[in-house]
Amino acid sequence: MNLVRNHVLISIDAGTIMAGARAVEKALIDEIAAQGLTAEISVLETGSIGATGQGVILVVYPEGVYYGNVTPQDIPELVEEHLLKGRPLKRLILSEIPVQHVIKKEKTGLLKEQPRIVLKNSGIINPENIDEYIAENGYEAIAKAITSMTPDEVIEETKKSGLVGRGGAAFTTGMKWDFARKAAGDIKYIVCNADEGEPGTFKDRLILEGDPHKLIEGMLIAGYAVGASKGFVYIRGEYALSIERLEKAIAQARQYGLLGDNILESTFSFDITVMKGAGAYVCGEETALIESLEGKRGHPRNKPPYPVTEGLWAKPTVVNNVETLANVPEIILHGASWFRGYGTEKCPGTKVFTIIGNVSTPGLIEVEMGTTLRDIIYEYAGGIKNGKKFKGALVGGAAGAFLGPDMLDVKMDFVNLKEYSAVLGSGAILVMDEDVDMLDMLKSVLHFFRHESCGHCVPCRLGTAQLVKIIDRISASKGKKDDIDKLLKIAQVMQATSFCPLGQSLYLPISSSLKYFGGEIHSRVR
Amino acid sequence: MVTENQCSCEQAQEEELYGKLQEVIKEHKGKPKELIMALHKAQNLFGYLPRKVQEMVAEGLNVSLSEVYGVITFYNFFSTAPQGRNNVKVCLGTACYVRGGQALLKKAEKELGIKADETTEDRRYSLGIVRCIGACGLAPAMLINDDVYGRVKTTKMMEIIKKYE
Numbered sequence: 017m018n019l020v021r022n023h024v025l026i027s028i029d030a031g032t033i034m035a036g037a038r039a040v041e042k043a044l045i046d047e048i049a050a051q052g053l054t055a056e057i058s059v060l061e062t063g064s065i066g067a068t069g070q071g072v073i074l075v076v077y078p079e080g081v082y083y084g085n086v087t088p089q090d091i092p093e094l095v096e097e098h099l100l101k102g103r104p105l106k107r108l109i110l111s112e113i114p115v116q117h118v119i120k121k122e123k124t125g126l127l128k129e130q131p132r133i134v135l136k137n138s139g140i141i142n143p144e145n146i147d148e149y150i151a152e153n154g155y156e157a158i159a160k161a162i163t164s165m166t167p168d169e170v171i172e173e174t175k176k177s178g179l180v181g182r183g184g185a186a187f188t189t190g191m192k193w194d195f196a197r198k199a200a201g202d203i204k205y206i207v208c209n210a211d212e213g214e215p216g217t218f219k220d221r222l223i224l225e226g227d228p229h230k231l232i233e234g235m236l237i238a239g240y241a242v243g244a245s246k247g248f249v250y251i252r253g254e255y256a257l258s259i260e261r262l263e264k265a266i267a268q269a270r271q272y273g274l275l276g277d278n279i280l281e282s283t284f285s286f287d288i289t290v291m292k293g294a295g296a297y298v299c300g301e302e303t304a305l306i307e308s309l310e311g312k313r314g315h316p317r318n319k320p321p322y323p324v325t326e327g328l329w330a331k332p333t334v335v336n337n338v339e340t341l342a343n344v345p346e347i348i349l350h351g352a353s354w355f356r357g358y359g360t361e362k363c364p365g366t367k368v369f370t371i372i373g374n375v376s377t378p379g380l381i382e383v384e385m386g387t388t389l390r391d392i393i394y395e396y397a398g399g400i401k402n403g404k405k406f407k408g409a410l411v412g413g414a415a416g417a418f419l420g421p422d423m424l425d426v427k428m429d430f431v432n433l434k435e436y437s438a439v440l441g442s443g444a445i446l447v448m449d450e451d452v453d454m455l456d457m458l459k460s461v462l463h464f465f466r467h468e469s470c471g472h473c474v475p476c477r478l479g480t481a482q483l484v485k486i487i488d489r490i491s492a493s494k495g496k497k498d499d500i501d502k503l504l505k506i507a508q509v510m511q512a513t514s515f516c517p518l519g520q521s522l523y524l525p526i527s528s529s530l531k532y533f534g535g536e537i538h539s540r541v542r
Numbered sequence: 543m544v545t546e547n548q549c550s551c552e553q554a555q556e557e558e559l560y561g562k563l564q565e566v567i568k569e570h571k572g573k574p575k576e577l578i579m580a581l582h583k584a585q586n587l588f589g590y591l592p593r594k595v596q597e598m599v600a601e602g603l604n605v606s607l608s609e610v611y612g613v614i615t616f617y618n619f620f621s622t623a624p625q626g627r628n629n630v631k632v633c634l635g636t637a638c639y640v641r642g643g644q645a646l647l648k649k650a651e652k653e654l655g656i657k658a659d660e661t662t663e664d665r666r667y668s669l670g671i672v673r674c675i676g677a678c679g680l681a682p683a684m685l686i687n688d689d690v691y692g693r694v695k696t697t698k699m700m701e702i703i704k705k706y707e
Contacts, residue, residue, distance in 0.1 A: 031680055034692045069679070215635035218676030253582070253619050254675055256688060294578055295618030297673065311577035312609075313616040329575075372637040372678040379679050414636055444678075446636050460639040464673060470616070 063226025138226030176352035183337030199332035214413030216444030234341030297468035316516035359385030412441020420532030476519030567602035635674030
C-alpha cells in the first residue's frame with residue numbers, strides 16, 4: 017500500500033481559476049511526477065478557502081502551511097524545498113493564515129473569527145471525494161433521522177431550531193415542510209433553488225463548489241421529513257463548476273447507497289436530478305422556477321395555491337435555498353438548542369454574506385445573525401478600501417435596500433432589518449465609498465430590473481421601462497422638477513399591483529436611496 | 543477540386559451536426575418538460591438555434607413551434623442568431639457597475655466596432671452583457687467563453703480579448 021506523505025490542497029474557485037490555478041495544478045502534478053514523488057504526495061482540489069485576492073492558494077498537509085500567489089514558475093522550487101526537503105518556502109507563505117476547523121470559532125483568511133456551520137467543510141475537504149465528507153461526520157444526520165426519528169420529529173426539531181429560509185423571504189423552514197407533509201397526495205417533491213441570480217451574491221456557488229454533499233444530505237433530510245422521494249436542483253447554467261461537482265457528488269452518493277432505493281436499508285427512497293437554468297432572474301422566484309423546471313417560460317404563477325400544496329406538476333413541493341438546506345444536517349445532528357446558541361433570539365443561526373464593492377478584502381464570510389454592519393465591514397472585510405469614508409451599502413442585492421452611514425450599527429438579521437424597512441435578502445452587501453455617485457447606482461439597479469422584468473404583468477413590464485426612462489433623463493441633467501416624485505409613485509403602484517416579488521421589490525431600493533441620499537439625488541434635478 | 547472538397551466537407555459537417563441533433567431529440571422524445579435541457583444540448587451543437595433546429599425540436603418533443611420560440615426568446619442563454627467564435631461578456635451586475643463595468647463595455651464596443659448583442663463581421667467576436675456571474679469579489683469581471691477575468695482594466699482589456707482567435 018502506498019503511504020501518502022503529504023497532501024497538497026489546491027483551492028479551485030472562480031477567483032483562483034482566474035489567477036491561473038489550473039496551470040499551477042498541472043505544473044505541480046508534472047513536477048511531482050518528474051521528481052518521482054507521485055506515490056508519496058497527493059494533489060487534491062478543494063473549494064474556496066474564503067480569501068480572495070491572494071492569487072492561487074495551496075495548502076500543504078500535514079504541516080498546514082498556506083501558500084498564496086503561487087505561479088507555475090514557483091512550482092519547481094516549492095516542490096524541491098517543501099515536498100522533497102521538508103522546508104516550507106517562506107517567501108510564498110500567506111501571512112493571514114486561514115485556520116480550520118469545525119463549528120468552533122476560529123480565524124479565517126478574512127481576519128476575524130467566524131462560527132462556521134454552513135461553510136464548515138468548505139476549503140478544508142476535497143469536495144469531489146465522498147469519503148472526506150463522511151470523515152467530517154457527513155451523512156450521520158440522515159442516518160440519525162432515518163434510524164431514530166420519525167418524520168414529524170425531524171420537522172419538529174427544524175421548527176424548534178428557528179431556521180428560516182436563507183434565500184431572502186425568511187419563511188420558517190419547518191413550517192414549510194409541515195405544510196407539504198400534510199398536503200394531500202402520494203407524490204411530493206423537494207426542489208433546491210440554486211438559481212443564484214441576485215447581483216452581488218455568490219454564496220450558493222461556493223457552497224456547491226466547496227461542499228456539495230452537504231446539500232445532498234440536506235435534501236435527503238427534507239425528503240424524509242416531507243415524504244418525498246424525488247428531488248431537483250435547479251442551478252444556474254453559468255455555474256459550470258458547481259454543476260460538475262454536484263453531479264459527481266450525486267453519482268458517488270448513489271454508489272454508496274445514500275441515494276436511490278431503500279436508503280440505509282430503510283423504506284425511505286430518494287434520488288436527485290440536476291436541472292440547468294437558462295439565465296432568467298425571475299426564475300429565482302419559486303413558482304417561476306417551477307414553471308421553468310417544467311420546461312416552460314419562467315413566468316410566475318398565481319398564489320395561492322402555494323407550491324407546498326400544488327407545485328411541480330401540481331404536486332406538493334418544497335422549494336428551499338441552497339444555504340437553508342446546508343444548515344439542516346448540522347441541526348439534526350446537534351439539535352435545535354445547539355443551533356439556537358448562535359445568532360439572536362428571534363433569528364438564530366448564522367448567515368453567509370458576500371461582501372463586495374469598495375472594501376479592502378471582499379469575499380465570503382459566515383457570521384452569527386445579528387452581527388452589526390460595522391463589524392462586517394471593518395472587522396471582517398478590512399474596512400473601506402484606500403482609507404476612504406463609508407458612504408452607504410446596498411444590502412440584499414438589487415432588490416434590497418440602501419443603508420446610510422447612521423445605519424452602521426444596525427444588527428444584520430432578518431427580523432431586525434425589517435424594523436428599519438430594510439431587508440437582508442440573499443445576504444449580499446455592496447459597500448460604497450464617498451466617491452460613489454448614488455444616482456448612478458440607482459440607475460444601474462433600475463436598468464437591471466428593466467432587463468429582467470419577464471413581461472408577464474403590465475405594472476412591472478411598463479413600470480420598469482418608465483423608471484429607466486426617467487432616471488436616464490435625470491442622469492443626463494435633463495430631469496424635470498417632479499421626476500423624483502414620479503419615480504416613487506410608479507414604484508408604489510408597482511409594489512401594490514405587480515404579480516410577483518420582482519416588480520413589488522423595486523420600491524425598496526428607490527425609497528431607501530431617497531431616504532438616505534435624497535439631498536444628493538434631488539440636487540441633480542433643476 | 544479543392545473548393546468542391548471543401549464544399550462537401552462543410553456539408554458533411556452539417557449533416558453530422560443534424561445527425562447528432564437527432565440523437566438529442568431521441569433522448570427527449572415526447573417529453574415537453576425536458577425542452578430546456580434539449581435546447582441547451584442543441585445550442586451546444588450549433589452555437590445558436592436556427593429555425594430548422596427549432597422546428598425539429600418542436601416536432602420531436604411534441605410541443606408547438608411557438609412554444610419553443612417563446613422559451614428561446616425568454617431565456618438569456620439561448621440565441622437565434624449565429625454567434626462569433628468567441629463570446630465576450632462584460633458583467634454589469636451591481637458590484638461590477640460600481641467598479642467600472644460600464645467603462646469596460648464602452649471600450650470593447652469602441653475597439654471591436656460593434657454594440658452589445660452584436661457580432662463582428664469576421665465572426666471572431668460576439669459582444670454581450672451579463673448580469674452578475676458571481677465573481678463580485680473580482681469586480682469588474684469579464685467572461686470570454688468559459689474563462690472568467692477579474693479586476694479587468696480598460697487599458698489591459700483588449701490585450702486579453704486579442705488572445706482569442
